[in-house]
Amino acid sequence: MSSTVLKYEATAAQPFLDEITSRSGQNLQACYQCRRCAAGCPVGEETGVTPDRLIRLILVGDRETALNNLLVWKCVACYTCGTRCPNNIQTARITETLKQMSKAAHLEPLTPRIADFHASFMSAVRHLGRFNELEGLTIYETKTAGKELSKGEIKGVAGEMITQMRLALKMIKKKRLHLGLDKVRGTAEVKALFKKAEGR
Amino acid sequence: MEIAYYPGCSLHASSELYDIQCKMVFRNLDVELKEIEDWNCCGATAASKMNDFLAVALPARNLGIAAATGLSEIVIPCSSCYSRTLVSQKRLSCDPDLKNTINAELIRKVEGDIKVSSILEVLKPKVISGKIAEKAKKKLDGLKPACYYGCLLTRFPCDVEVPDDVENPQGMETVCRALGAAPVDWSYKTDCCGASASVNDADQSQLLMSRIMKDAVARGANCFVATCPLCQFNLDAYQQKVGEKYGIEKQLPVYFITELIGLSMGFDPIEMQVDRHFTDAMGLLKELKLI
Numbered sequence A: 001m002s003s004t005v006l007k008y009e010a011t012a013a014q015p016f017l018d019e020i021t022s023r024s025g026q027n028l029q030a031c032y033q034c035r036r037c038a039a040g041c042p043v044g045e046e047t048g049v050t051p052d053r054l055i056r057l058i059l060v061g062d063r064e065t066a067l068n069n070l071l072v073w074k075c076v077a078c079y080t081c082g083t084r085c086p087n088n089i090q091t092a093r094i095t096e097t098l099k100q101m102s103k104a105a106h107l108e109p110l111t112p113r114i115a116d117f118h119a120s121f122m123s124a125v126r127h128l129g130r131f132n133e134l135e136g137l138t139i140y141e142t143k144t145a146g147k148e149l150s151k152g153e154i155k156g157v158a159g160e161m162i163t164q165m166r167l168a169l170k171m172i173k174k175k176r177l178h179l180g181l182d183k184v185r186g187t188a189e190v191k192a193l194f195k196k197a198e199g200r
Numbered sequence B: 001m002e003i004a005y006y007p008g009c010s011l012h013a014s015s016e017l018y019d020i021q022c023k024m025v026f027r028n029l030d031v032e033l034k035e036i037e038d039w040n041c042c043g044a045t046a047a048s049k050m051n052d053f054l055a056v057a058l059p060a061r062n063l064g065i066a067a068a069t070g071l072s073e074i075v076i077p078c079s080s081c082y083s084r085t086l087v088s089q090k091r092l093s094c095d096p097d098l099k100n101t102i103n104a105e106l107i108r109k110v111e112g113d114i115k116v117s118s119i120l121e122v123l124k125p126k127v128i129s130g131k132i133a134e135k136a137k138k139k140l141d142g143l144k145p146a147c148y149y150g151c152l153l154t155r156f157p158c159d160v161e162v163p164d165d166v167e168n169p170q171g172m173e174t175v176c177r178a179l180g181a182a183p184v185d186w187s188y189k190t191d192c193c194g195a196s197a198s199v200n201d202a203d204q205s206q207l208l209m210s211r212i213m214k215d216a217v218a219r220g221a222n223c224f225v226a227t228c229p230l231c232q233f234n235l236d237a238y239q240q241k242v243g244e245k246y247g248i249e250k251q252l253p254v255y256f257i258t259e260l261i262g263l264s265m266g267f268d269p270i271e272m273q274v275d276r277h278f279t280d281a282m283g284l285l286k287e288l289k290l291i
């Protein structure tokens, strides 16, 4: 059992709450801790922190735990919590916001692979305007393998490579692997949108 | 009837078979799919996790291109693309400043409100009007699908009009029944299969899939039906692995809704590439004498 008593950090709480409220567009203060969200969250058992707990952590101003817990990274954006919340609070929008804030604060993600996957996806889209599975996965595998090898995690990297090779072989056998690269003509437009996003 | 069409990246890559099937099926229903030109990736789950602006801006460029066609409706078969595009449209209409900022970068501006439809929204009226019954003559006797919707067909991160029941949608069942199949009643039709986590958080994704598979088997389904290529791929490609890991003995083929309609219309399964599934999808059809 985890303790339900959280320490209230009066000075830290307000600005932190204000930032998350405005960035996520969610009215966190409306939460009355009924835990309907927790009951439906498919990753709650694994993350420990459920949507209601995450909101509570923010309300009491525990910035460190709010930015650094498994739900922020493992949330699969299934929108079950928000659909069932009597106060329309979409926790997926809050976990998105926290991911972006933790990145801006240069915090090391708790689950680097998840962070690297989505970053690699976006690099591939920025490059050609479309997501090409081979390109995106190559960027991702190179990124994670590099990081994990530098930490000496040879076994993990080898296991990952075998898993992905097996999938690729299955895809080739079933004629599902697409080898050409799809590209939009309007890459300049797409790049301009990415550039604008950086300044925001 | 002409309708704009956004296939999305997946239908141009590993799920090209779905693109082929959509075109075959809709043509036969007298719906001409007009693929919008030079579309880009919608950003999928990644954009919303990484950058809020891009999550709206990437689909916005496609909405601008779609508006320029002058057509009144766009169909998006992939649930992820459908959801991201619909949410982008909603957020642009609620936030004129954001819309102006994005439009300033676009050659074809977002204007008007083209109707963004899932594949079920286009198919359902065809059931009601009797068009499907007229074209899909072969009854799919013996097929007991577990209709799998996943997250993004009925749950949205903002307030949009949901075209079906949120917790117990019936669109796919309606289509299946019109084809003579007998969909089972089950509990995991809108649960998440973890497709976006299948590569980067594999254990989590496989746990979610195992719950879905167990319930479908326990309810007596002999196949899954899906409309989303990401869910379909996930359940199809990893089913053997998840089955071994969680001791689920039965493996069920995962059909696209278009495969069932196409079969019923008498299309050749090889032409529809039904033989390209990871979990064998031809055996059951032979066993039931549907091919």
Ligand code: SF4
Residues within 6 Å of the ligand: A030, A031, A032, A033, A034, A035, A036, A037, A038, A051, A052, A055, A081, A084, A085, A086, A087, A088, A089
């Ligand atoms: S369902 Fe809504 S109100 Fe209830 S605990 Fe969760 S976020 Fe709070």
Ligand code: SF4
Residues within 6 Å of the ligand: A037, A040, A041, A042, A043, A044, A051, A074, A075, A076, A077, A078, A079, A080, A081, A082, A091, A092, A095
């Ligand atoms: S959206 Fe995230 S937090 Fe909400 S129920 Fe789904 S996984 Fe849990």
